[in-house]
Amino acid sequence: MGQGGSVGAGGSTAPAKGGTAGTPGAGGSVQGGSGGSGPTGVDLSGTWISDVKTTGTESLPFITTVSANIEFVFRLVLTSAGDTLNVRLDICRLTAVSTPDPTALGVTFTPAVIATMTTTGSEGTPVVNVGDPIPLPAFTMLSGITGSGTAVDADSDSHPGVTVPGTTWNNTSVNAYVGLTIQTSLSPTLSAQDSMSGTASFDCAGKIFGSDNALLTSGDISVAPDSKTIPFTAKRLAGDVPCSDVLKALP
Numbered sequence: 001m002g003q004g005g006s007v008g009a010g011g012s013t014a015p016a017k018g019g020t021a022g023t024p025g026a027g028g029s030v031q032g033g034s035g036g037s038g039p040t041g042v043d044l045s046g047t048w049i050s051d052v053k054t055t056g057t058e059s060l061p062f063i064t065t066v067s068a069n070i071e072f073v074f075r076l077v078l079t080s081a082g083d084t085l086n087v088r089l090d091i092c093r094l095t096a097v098s099t100p101d102p103t104a105l106g107v108t109f110t111p112a113v114i115a116t117m118t119t120t121g122s123e124g125t126p127v128v129n130v131g132d133p134i135p136l137p138a139f140t141m142l143s144g145i146t147g148s149g150t151a152v153d154a155d156s157d158s159h160p161g162v163t164v165p166g167t168t169w170n171n172t173s174v175n176a177y178v179g180l181t182i183q184t185s186l187s188p189t190l191s192a193q194d195s196m197s198g199t200a201s202f203d204c205a206g207k208i209f210g211s212d213n214a215l216l217t218s219g220d221i222s223v224a225p226d227s228k229t230i231p232f233t234a235k236r237l238a239g240d241v242p243c244s245d246v247l248k249a250l251p
Helices: 243-249
Strands: 046-060 064-081 084-099 106-108 118-124 139-143 162-167 173-192 195-211 219-225 230-237
Touching (some): 046 084, 046 195, 046 243, 064 243, 084 106, 084 139, 084 243, 118 139, 173 230, 230 243
Antiparallel strands (some): 046 064, 046 219, 046 230, 064 084, 106 162, 139 173, 162 173, 173 195, 195 219, 195 230
């Protein structure tokens, strides 16, 4: 509320002998205060990129489950539109290399499959300053499968689901036709104007619709980190930067 003005002093009301009564003074005006502007915080718009590495397991049914080194590169595109923050998450690279023997089991996510690993969302624009947590929605990506479990030829190769090549002991190859469900959540803090850090969770589970090997007609495929809280850092690039440029910007 603004500070009120002073009230004017009234004139003398006691009549002088033989004279007239004084005129009361006019009251001073009250000036209202101007409203303050709301908090603004840091504009989070741009492309946030990160290369996340961790350990976990990878598996194909009837073949093997092995320990693996897992890497996924993501881009998080944030765009402010009034009171709405539009969010897009893309996986730009996903690899899982079996350990200690890198030839024990190989699962390859081709560029055609990687291109289907995307999702969007929106939320109210948060007020975030350096040192504050950044609230983000949880993400679900569906690749080669619908939410009800129906196969979709998302990589357009005439096979159900998306085709994921694999190799097993003695370099036996198999192309699995799968539907992938990827669950990801990010819990970052704005550590500087153009960087965030925090923890990520990631899980990639696949339903097999068939393969080019008669022994593999159904079952599950998975790439699963050991931890649900994987440390990560991300830096911001200006604008909407595609995955091809994101991979060039990271080691």
